Structure formats: C-alpha cells, structure tokens
Amino acid sequence: MTSRLSRNPRSDAVDNRERILEAARALFATEGLNVPLREVARRAEVGPATLYRHFPTKEILATEAFTDQMRRCHLAVDEGLADPDPWRGLCSVIERLCELHARDRGFTAAFVSTFPKAVNFTADRDYALKAIAELSARAKDTGKLRPDFVLDDLILMLMANNGIQAASPAAQVAASRRFAALVIQAFQGTPDHAPLPPVARLALVAPGLTR
Structure with missing residues (x-):
C-alpha cells in the first residue's frame, strides 16, 4: 500500500499542473503563442520553476494545452x-x-x-x-x-x-x-453564390465600408 501511494502525484502538484494548463489555454486563446511563460506562471499563481518542472518548453505546454x-x-x-x-x-x-x-x-x-x-x-x-x-x-x-x-x-x-x-x-x-x-x-469549381452569413462588427473597419 505504501509503495503504491508513493507513486501517486501529490495533490498540490496535480493542482499546479491544472492551473498552469488553464492559464495557458486562456492566454494562448486571446494572445497567441507569443505570451511569455512567466506570464503563464503569474496567471496560474505558481513560480516559474514550478511551471518549468511540469512543462520544460513552451512547445510541450502548447501540445498539452491544445x-x-x-x-x-x-x-x-x-x-x-x-x-x-x-x-x-x-x-x-x-x-x-x-x-x-x-x-x-x-x-x-x-x-x-x-x-x-x-x-x-x-x-x-x-x-x-x-x-x-x-x-x-x-x-x-x-x-x-x-x-x-x-x-x-x-x-x-x-x-x-x-x-x-x-x-x-x-x-x-x-x-x-x-x-x-x-x-x-x-x-468551388463552378460559381454558386449562395447568401452569405450575417456581417459581424469588426474591430477595425474603414470609413464608408460598414454598409
């Protein structure tokens, strides 16, 4: 029993890993992959060393996050x-x-x-x-x-x-x-101009082109 329990990850380590992934998903979704890993650690409320212990590179973190x-x-x-x-x-x-x-x-x-x-x-x-x-x-x-x-x-x-x-x-x-x-x-190989979905309000639209 002792041997089996010793192989289980500590609950705080599991929580840290999940917080890192949650923070990475949120930041990657809005900011892209240029977000510094230190910002991911800050959002997850863990130290950089903790982040790197779970995810040594941004590539590994992105793979898991996506x-x-x-x-x-x-x-x-x-x-x-x-x-x-x-x-x-x-x-x-x-x-x-x-x-x-x-x-x-x-x-x-x-x-x-x-x-x-x-x-x-x-x-x-x-x-x-x-x-x-x-x-x-x-x-x-x-x-x-x-x-x-x-x-x-x-x-x-x-x-x-x-x-x-x-x-x-x-x-x-x-x-x-x-x-x-x-x-x-x-x-399309042959033109078929079906009606387009509704127009969405974009962040930047040139004057005179909104309608």
Missing part, C-alpha cells in the same frame, strides 16, 4: 471524410475549422507552425492535413472543387482567418463564419 482543440479538429475531419458527398464534407471541415481557430488564436499559430519537440502534436496535425488532402482529392473528382486547389490554400485560409479582429468573441466567430462562406465560394 489537446481538446486537436481532438475536435480530428472529429471534424473524420466526419467530413465519412460524408458520402466529398464536397459537402469538405465544406463542413472548412466551416468547423474556421470556427475552431477563430475561438483560439494560439491553436492556429501552433497548427501552422512546426514544433520539433512536440512530436505528438506534429503527428496529429499531419494526420489532419493528410485527411483533408484525401477529402479534397475526392471533391475534385466530383468537379465541385476547383482543380487548382492545393493544400497550401487551406493553410492560407487559416492564417487569414486568424487575422480577423472583431469587437467580441461572438463577433469573432460570426465574422469567421462569413469568411468561411466566402472561402467556400472561392474554392
């Missing part, structure tokens, strides 16, 4: 692949990825970057991209996806989506949905 986002990314891609209509499946993936990334700026930065030490995250991202490549190939075969589409266009889409600056989190998501609709129309 586990749920990557799981939802995988789910979106897998459900898109399972759709018997590959174009509809691809559209669903685009919409869901744009919204997922609009809710978390740090996740976009991690997704489009290379973290050499975060092996698991890199493998997960590569899986998602390969699955999307397969789905896009199927959509091209139907003629509904433009033949010159390449996977880099998806990365470009995510980077542009990450640049949206809206007045509130809700407006951020609304703006992302409209952007996704525009992207889908741009990716």
Whole structure:
C-alpha cells in the first residue's frame, strides 16, 4: 500500500499542473503563442520553476494545452471524410475549422507552425492535413472543387482567418463564419453564390465600408 501511494502525484502538484494548463489555454486563446511563460506562471499563481518542472518548453505546454482543440479538429475531419458527398464534407471541415481557430488564436499559430519537440502534436496535425488532402482529392473528382486547389490554400485560409479582429468573441466567430462562406465560394469549381452569413462588427473597419 505504501509503495503504491508513493507513486501517486501529490495533490498540490496535480493542482499546479491544472492551473498552469488553464492559464495557458486562456492566454494562448486571446494572445497567441507569443505570451511569455512567466506570464503563464503569474496567471496560474505558481513560480516559474514550478511551471518549468511540469512543462520544460513552451512547445510541450502548447501540445498539452491544445489537446481538446486537436481532438475536435480530428472529429471534424473524420466526419467530413465519412460524408458520402466529398464536397459537402469538405465544406463542413472548412466551416468547423474556421470556427475552431477563430475561438483560439494560439491553436492556429501552433497548427501552422512546426514544433520539433512536440512530436505528438506534429503527428496529429499531419494526420489532419493528410485527411483533408484525401477529402479534397475526392471533391475534385466530383468537379465541385476547383482543380487548382492545393493544400497550401487551406493553410492560407487559416492564417487569414486568424487575422480577423472583431469587437467580441461572438463577433469573432460570426465574422469567421462569413469568411468561411466566402472561402467556400472561392474554392468551388463552378460559381454558386449562395447568401452569405450575417456581417459581424469588426474591430477595425474603414470609413464608408460598414454598409
């Protein structure tokens, strides 16, 4: 019994780890990956040494912090692949990825970057991209996806989506949905200008272009 208990993490260590992850998720979501680890430690109310003991590098911390986002990314891609209509499946993936990334700026930065030490995250991202490549190939075969589409266009889409600056989190998501609709129309093999989602109030709008 004593031997078994000695292998269990101390409750304060577990609490510290969870507070660090919670702080990292909140800061990465709003500020991106440029947040200093000392700021994460301050938000979590732990010392820098405690943070580094649990997460020696920012890459390791980001990998752990974005586990749920990557799981939802995988789910979106897998459900898109399972759709018997590959174009509809691809559209669903685009919409869901744009919204997922609009809710978390740090996740976009991690997704489009290379973290050499975060092996698991890199493998997960590569899986998602390969699955999307397969789905896009199927959509091209139907003629509904433009033949010159390449996977880099998806990365470009995510980077542009990450640049949206809206007045509130809700407006951020609304703006992302409209952007996704525009992207889908741009990716179509044949024009089909369906109505766009409502306009969201953005943080910066040029005079005379609000209506």
